[in-house]
Amino acid sequence: xxxxxxxxxxxxxxxxxxxxxxxxxxxxxxxxxxxxxxxxxxxxxxxxxxxxxxxxxxxxxxxxxxxxxxxxxxxxxxxxxxxxxxxxxxxxxxxxxxxxxxxxxxxxxxxxxxxxxxxxxxxxxxxxxxxxxxxxxxxxxxxxxxxxxxxxxxxxxxxxxxxxxxxxxxxxxxxxxxxxxxxxxxxxxxxxxxxxxxxxxxxxxxxxxxxxxxxxxxxxxxxxxxxxxxxxxxxxxxxxxxxxxxxxxxxxxxxxxxxxxxxxxxxxxxxxxxxxxxxxxxxxxxxxxxxxxxxxxxxxxxxxxxxxxx
Amino acid sequence: xxxxxxxxxxxxxxxxxxxxxxxxxxxxxxxxxxxxxxxxxxxxxxxxxxxxxxxxxxxxxxxxxxxxxxxxxxxxxxxxxxxxxxxxxxxxxxxxxxxxxxxxxxxxxxxxxxxxxxxxxxxxxxxxxxxxxxxxxxxxxxxxxxxxxxxxxxxxxxxxxxxxxxxxxxxxxxxxxxxxxxxxxxxxxxxxxxxxxxxxxxxxxxxxxxxxxxxxxxxxxxxx
Numbered sequence: 081x082x083x084x085x086x087x088x089x090x091x092x093x094x095x096x097x098x099x100x101x102x103x104x105x106x107x108x109x110x111x112x113x114x115x116x117x118x119x120x121x122x123x124x125x126x127x128x129x130x131x132x133x134x135x136x137x138x139x140x141x142x143x144x145x146x147x148x149x150x151x152x153x154x155x156x157x158x159x160x161x162x163x164x165x166x167x168x169x170x171x172x173x174x175x176x177x178x179x180x181x182x183x184x185x186x187x188x189x190x191x192x193x194x195x196x197x198x199x200x201x202x203x204x205x206x207x208x209x210x211x212x213x214x215x216x217x218x219x220x221x222x223x224x225x226x227x228x229x230x231x232x233x234x235x236x237x238x239x240x241x242x243x244x245x246x247x248x249x250x251x252x253x254x255x256x257x258x259x260x261x262x263x264x265x266x267x268x269x270x271x272x273x274x275x276x277x278x279x280x281x282x283x284x285x286x287x288x289x290x291x292x293x294x295x296x297x298x299x300x301x302x303x304x305x306x307x308x309x310x311x312x313x314x315x316x317x318x319x320x321x322x323x324x325x326x327x328x329x330x331x332x333x334x335x336x337x338x339x340x341x342x343x344x345x346x347x348x349x350x351x352x353x354x355x356x357x358x359x360x361x362x363x364x365x366x367x368x369x370x371x372x373x374x375x376x377x378x379x380x381x382x383x384x385x386x387x388x389x390x
Numbered sequence: 391x392x393x394x395x396x397x398x399x400x401x402x403x404x405x406x407x408x409x410x411x412x413x414x415x416x417x418x419x420x421x422x423x424x425x426x427x428x429x430x431x432x433x434x435x436x437x438x439x440x441x442x443x444x445x446x447x448x449x450x451x452x453x454x455x456x457x458x459x460x461x462x463x464x465x466x467x468x469x470x471x472x473x474x475x476x477x478x479x480x481x482x483x484x485x486x487x488x489x490x491x492x493x494x495x496x497x498x499x500x501x502x503x504x505x506x507x508x509x510x511x512x513x514x515x516x517x518x519x520x521x522x523x524x525x526x527x528x529x530x531x532x533x534x535x536x537x538x539x540x541x542x543x544x545x546x547x548x549x550x551x552x553x554x555x556x557x558x559x560x561x562x563x564x565x566x567x568x569x570x571x572x573x574x575x576x577x578x579x580x581x582x583x584x585x586x587x588x589x590x591x592x593x594x595x596x597x598x599x600x601x602x603x604x605x606x607x608x609x610x611x612x613x614x
Contacts, residue, residue: 108444109434111521111525220525267401268401312439372451373451
């Protein structure tokens, strides 16, 4: 079999679809974004369904509206946002493997709950590797690292025409409509904010706005009244909650810049960033402060859960 | 002072205000920390007066990471190397209205001629105080106060690749085209970020600009 006809042929990438993995490690000092899948929960499940390595690259499909044709018999996996998924116009379920035959057409409708779907291929998607990762950060304009387009081909790293049928158990899937409280690790600038503003931030609803993408999610709610002045630009982490002059929080995501000078009361726990990433414009979230030890334990449990069983 | 930031990051603050000793101090600290070859150390992100230390929380927690790095920050004065250790990186710039749409207005606002602006911008040895904004983007300082000028009120949607800008007492070259609000005074043909060779600039590097003609700029690979 020629490697050239062994994958998926994209006939419509939808709003935006990029190849993502666990992102880059050790390149922020170059000004390179961390990158990587926004919702690691759905991402890890997509790989696990196919028995892929934990860091295998998947296609991150934003808001659905995606179509592709199998060029060979290939078993793929889909997880994430709720959308109508069909193979040859016959409805199939999300959160499971799909055994496609050569010529089958996979179509994902527009998501109605959740923002992001992950499409995994056997062994992971084969694509250019830079900085220890296959993740794509479009604004960096690095040659070969662009969103997929119509007529892009997705190639698997492994051939598996007949893979085992696997399903994510119902209890492990997420409901992206449920209430969401984002836990915030307070940073040293916590003390720069007024008691009233911190109270406002932790007792009121904030709504996800249209200005939300892989760089950051802009939220809208009761504006903070006394925003501290900007700081000298410093290294910032994905998950940082920045408060610009208008008093409305922006939560930074994987493709954020590496340094920044907006004041920030803290950083959203990474396991909660995964959940925020799936929220659509208009959905409300709340904030609650946590501490670094609890957040680190949560993340270790999350990592252990996926790394032990893959 | 050492503070928690995220599950995998802590921040060390070294000074209250930007000062010209910091880039070399931060560079020396990064070299010493990297030399420890700790398996849990993921990245060091220096910026002006701080160092963000990224680590692997599966291997150690915040208290352990803070305890490991703290001894290196007790007396940072001993990490200050000789400035002359750093080579002077020379960057050609085609200064003109064609390549730097704000050159004339900046000169007018500063009460100088265009030639005086060029002489002042290219007559200073700069240091890289921070990397960020985009791959290979180095924030350099300090610009001669006579040509220091605030960012534009409304940022441009697209600043061309190679553009040389001024924002207050900082100067920089845009490695790729991007939105941006700096006052553009010229264009540099040098590649600042290459995926193979990574960033040309790094924290603590010393940089000087020198004027070139339109022909030289194009010959060096510059694009207009």
